Amino acid sequence: MKKINNKLPSGNYNIFIGKNILSKLTKEIEHLNLHKNVLFIIDRNVNKYYYKYIFDNIKAKFNKSDSIIINSNELEKRIASAEKIYSQLIQKKYGRDTLLIAIGGGIVGDIAGFVAATYMRGIQYVQIPTTLLAAVDSSVGGKTGVNFGDAKNIVGCFYQPKLVLIDTHFFKTLNQSEIICGMGEVVKYAFLSDVNFYNYLNLNLNKILKLEPNVIEKVIYESIKFKCSVVMQDEREDGLRKILNLGHTFAHALEIAQKYKIKHGQAVIVGIVCSLFLSNRIGYINKENLNLYLKFLNIFKSKIKLKNLSTDEMYKIMLKDKKNRNGKIKFVLPIEIGKIFIDAECSVSLIIDSISESIKFFVNK
Ligand code: GLY
Numbered sequence: 001m002k003k004i005n006n007k008l009p010s011g012n013y014n015i016f017i018g019k020n021i022l023s024k025l026t027k028e029i030e031h032l033n034l035h036k037n038v039l040f041i042i043d044r045n046v047n048k049y050y051y052k053y054i055f056d057n058i059k060a061k062f063n064k065s066d067s068i069i070i071n072s073n074e075l076e077k078r079i080a081s082a083e084k085i086y087s088q089l090i091q092k093k094y095g096r097d098t099l100l101i102a103i104g105g106g107i108v109g110d111i112a113g114f115v116a117a118t119y120m121r122g123i124q125y126v127q128i129p130t131t132l133l134a135a136v137d138s139s140v141g142g143k144t145g146v147n148f149g150d151a152k153n154i155v156g157c158f159y160q161p162k163l164v165l166i167d168t169h170f171f172k173t174l175n176q177s178e179i180i181c182g183m184g185e186v187v188k189y190a191f192l193s194d195v196n197f198y199n200y201l202n203l204n205l206n207k208i209l210k211l212e213p214n215v216i217e218k219v220i221y222e223s224i225k226f227k228c229s230v231v232m233q234d235e236r237e238d239g240l241r242k243i244l245n246l247g248h249t250f251a252h253a254l255e256i257a258q259k260y261k262i263k264h265g266q267a268v269i270v271g272i273v274c275s276l277f278l279s280n281r282i283g284y285i286n287k288e289n290l291n292l293y294l295k296f297l298n299i300f301k302s303k304i305k306l307k308n309l310s311t312d313e314m315y316k317i318m319l320k321d322k323k324n325r326n327g328k329i330k331f332v333l334p335i336e337i338g339k340i341f342i343d344a345e346c347s348v349s350l351i352i353d354s355i356s357e358s359i360k361f362f363v364n365k
Contacts, residue, residue, distance in 0.1 A: 002221045006140065006228045008160060008235050015140060015164040015228075017220050019213060022057040022167045025101075025126070029060045034162055035099040035124055036060070039089060040067040041112040043104025046130050049173050054103060066092055072107045074260040077147050079155065085115045098123045099162075105131035105178075106138035106264065110153070113144030117159030127161045130170035132182020132216075133265045136189070136223040139164050141231045141244075151320055152252040158236050166220060171211055179209055180303050181265030186223055187272060187297065188246050193226045194338045198296075205299055242342045245323060246332045247271030250355065253317035257309060266304050272334075273297060273361055278354035279333040282346055289336060294361065306362050311355040315348065 001018030016024060029036075042054070047069050068088050070081060089098065102112030102125060109127050116125035129139035145156020174182075186208070190198045200218075201208070207215040227244065234241040251271035255262060262270075273294070280290040318329050329351070331344040 002217065004221070004224055004228055006160075006164075007232055008142075010142075010158075010160055010235060013161060013163055015166065015224055017135075017166045017168070017217060017224070019168045019217075021165065022054065022128070022169070023059070025058050025128070025163075025165055026060040028163055028165070029099075032162055034126070035097045036063040037094055037098045038062045038065040038101060039085075039092075039094060039098060040065065040101045040103060041085065041108060041115075042067055042069050043072045043108045043130065044069050045072070045173075046104050046108075046170065050103075050130075050170060053169065064092075070104070070108060070111065072105050074107065074147065074152075074255065074264070077107045077111060079146055079148065081111050082115050082118070082146060085111070086119060089115075089119055094119075094123075096120045096123060100125040101128065102126070103128040103130060104134070105129065106134040109134050109139050110144055110156070111146060113142070113159055113161065114146055114156055116161075117144050117157045122159065124162050125159075127164045129164070129166055131174060131178055132171065132211075132220075133178075133185055135166045135168075135220050136182060137185040137227065137244075139166070140224050140227055142235070150256050150317070151322065152255065154322055168211075168213065168216060168220075171216070174211070176209070176303070177263065177266070179211065180269070180300065181263045183208065183300070184247075184251075184265030184268030184272075186219055187269060187300075188244070189223045189226050190296075191246060191272065191293075191334045191337060192230075192243050192340060193222070197222050197226070198337045202296055209299075239342075242323070242330075243332055243340045246334065246340065247273075247275050249318055249321050249323060249329060249331060250274040250314070250358075252321060253314045254306075254309070256317050257314050258307065261307070262304070266300075269297065269300050269304060270306065270358055270362065274354045274358040275331065275333055277357040278331060278346055278350060279335065279341075281350045281354060282333075282344070284333055284335045284341060293334070301362055304362055306359055309355075309359055311352045311359070314355055315352055318351070
C-alpha cells in the first residue's frame with residue numbers, strides 16, 4: 001500500500017493506494033475522529049457488483065447509516081441529482097455531524113463533494129474512487145461541481161475530502177473504454193510531469209491497459225503525487241493549477257458537442273492532441289517533437305471514435321468555457337515534456353485548424 005499526504009492551506013488529508021485496502025476505512029474513521037452519521041453515495045453499477053465487498057469491509061460502528069444509489073451519467077450530473085441527496089439528508093434528519101462517503105467514479109465524486117460542500121454550509125466527506133479516472137484525478141484536489149445548461153462543471157466549489165482511499169480491487173470490472181478514459185488523465189500527467197514518467201508510460205502502455213497490478217499502482221501513485229505537488233502550491237487555481245486543465249478546454253466542448261456520447265477521459269485524449277497541434281501551429285512545438293508525441297498517443301487512435309463532429313460548433317461551445325477571460329479562450333499548451341504554457345490566446349483559424357487536424361488523426365487509423 002502507498003500513501004501520499006496532500007498538504008493544503010485548507011487542511012491536510014491522506015490518500016491511500018492499494019489492492020483490497022477498503023477495510024482500512026474503519027480504522028481511519030476512528031483515527032481521524034470522523035462523524036459516525038453516515039450517508040453512502042454509491043454508483044449504481046458499483047453497488048450491483050460490490051455491495052457485499054463494501055459492506056463486508058466497512059465495519060465501523062456508525063450511529064446511523066443510509067445509502068443513496070446514483071447513476072454515473074454526465075447528463076445526470078446536475079443540480080437535480082444534488083437535490084435528491086439534500087432531500088434524503090433532510091428527510092432522514094442528518095445534521096452538521098454527517099459524513100458522506102462517495103463510492104464511484106468521477107461523476108459520483110463530483111456530485112457528492114458538491115453536496116458535502118453545500119449541505120448545512122459544509123459537512124465531512126470521504127472519496128473512494130472506483131475508476132482509474134477518478135483515482136488519478138477527480139477524487140484528489142477538492143474540485144466539486146455539477147453541469148448546468150450546456151456548460152460543464154460550471155456550478156461548484158473547491159472543497160477537500162477528509163480522506164481518499166483508492167482500492168484497486170474495484171478496477172476488476174472496468175471495461176476497456178473506462179480504462180482508456182482514466183488514461184486520458186494519466187497521459188495528461190505524462191506531458192505535465194517529467195521525462196522519466198513519460199518514458200515509463202511509453203514503455204508500459206500495454207501493461208497499463210491490462211491493469212497489471214504493480215504498474216497500475218505506480219501510475220496512480222506518480223499521477224497523484226504530481227497532482228498534489230501542483231494543488232499544494234495553488235489550491236484554488238489562480239495560476240499553476242491551470243496546467244491540470246491541459247486538453248480540457250477542447251475536451252469539454254467535445255463532450256458537449258457529442259452530447260456526452262464520448263466519455264470525459266477519451267475527450268481529454270482528443271483535447272491533448274488538439275493542444276499539440278495548436279502548440280505546433282503557434283510555434284511552441286517543432287514538427288519533430290509533434291510527431292514523437294503523436295506517436296506516443298497512436299495507441300488510442302483505434303479506441304476513440306468521433307462522430308459527425310463540427311469544428312465550428314466545437315469552437316462556439318469553447319467560447320462559453322469557464323476558464324475564458326474577457327471573452328477570450330485561454331489555452332494550456334505543451335512546449336515539451338514538463339514545460340507548459342498557460343493562458344495562451346490563439347487566432348480562431350489556428351484553433352479550428354488544430355481541431356480539424358486532431359479529427360484527421362483519429363479518423364485515419
Ligand atoms: N482536474 C483538474 C484539477 O483538479 O485541477
